[in-house]
Amino acid sequence: MRRFAPKSDFGPKPIISSANITMDSRYHEEITRWALEAHFVPQVLVEVVRANLGQDALRYQLGRHPHFHFDNNRISEGNAYVESQHAEILELAKEDGGGSRQRRALGRLLHAVQDFYAHANYVDLWLARYERPDGSYPPPDAIDPLHPALITHPDLITGTFVFWRDIIYYVPLLGALARRIWVHPTSHEAMNLDSPRQGWRFDYAYAAARTRTLHEWRRAANAVRQAGGQDAIAALTGIGRERP
Numbered sequence: 001m002r003r004f005a006p007k008s009d010f011g012p013k014p015i016i017s018s019a020n021i022t023m024d025s026r027y028h029e030e031i032t033r034w035a036l037e038a039h040f041v042p043q044v045l046v047e048v049v050r051a052n053l054g055q056d057a058l059r060y061q062l063g064r065h066p067h068f069h070f071d072n073n074r075i076s077e078g079n080a081y082v083e084s085q086h087a088e089i090l091e092l093a094k095e096d097g098g099g100s101r102q103r104r105a106l107g108r109l110l111h112a113v114q115d116f117y118a119h120a121n122y123v124d125l126w127l128a129r130y131e132r133p134d135g136s137y138p139p140p141d142a143i144d145p146l147h148p149a150l151i152t153h154p155d156l157i158t159g160t161f162v163f164w165r166d167i168i169y170y171v172p173l174l175g176a177l178a179r180r181i182w183v184h185p186t187s188h189e190a191m192n193l194d195s196p197r198q199g200w201r202f203d204y205a206y207a208a209a210r211t212r213t214l215h216e217w218r219r220a221a222n223a224v225r226q227a228g229g230q231d232a233i234a235a236l237t238g239i240g241r242e243r244p
């Protein structure tokens with residue numbers, strides 16, 4: 001499992017690591033592989049996974065490039081970013097430039113949509129809508145990641161990371177203490193469903209991210225097929241390239 005831990009045990013370790021501030025890289029990788037494994041040769045699937053995980057490099061964290069992760073309420077910017085990556089995939093298919101650049105764009109947009117369910121209150125809105133009279137909920141796999149009334153819901157927000165306010169949560173020891181004292185209710189710290197440590201609602205964020213990943217892949221594949229036929233799909237996925 002890939003982690004953004006320091007590569008060597010020698011030298012100073014970073015005080016904070018990006019693995020603390022976003023959906024854990026293992027889940028991004030698991031979900032991406034689950035959705036794409038049957039459609040890509042392994043040698044090129046790695047490029048999609050790498051581009052996905054690369055979005056969590058520390059330089060893209062801490063309030064910088066929030067739309068990469070649907071942070072800080074940048075929902076429309078996040079959606080525009082996803083569209084821009086789809087457009088790039090399509091343009092490259094038309095220009096016969098399929099391959100690595102397309103796979104990197106796919107990895108980047110999948111990262112964003114996977115983060116959306118971990119960083120927004122979408123799961124809470126869905127649970128509130130489908131809560132049963134006895135207080136139970138449908139199982140995680142029942143979640144529709146693109147419910148028309150929820151994806152445009154006026155109360156839809158994503159967690160905010162304010163550097164001066166929130167950096168303390170990522171400092172060892174001090175972070176645990178600060179968390180016990182006060183956490184702003186709309187902060188990333190309070191809202192995130194980045195890992196099972198956040199409780200049972202993580203399963204819903206995970207299930208929504210899986211279904212959404214499949215949806216975005218099918219959308220990209222259809223666009224590429226329409227633009228460039230089977231050759232363009234082969235250039236993107238590596239499958240069928242060796243056939244005469």
Ligand SMILES: [Zn+2]
Nearest residue numbers: 022056069115
């Ligand atoms: Zn992220």
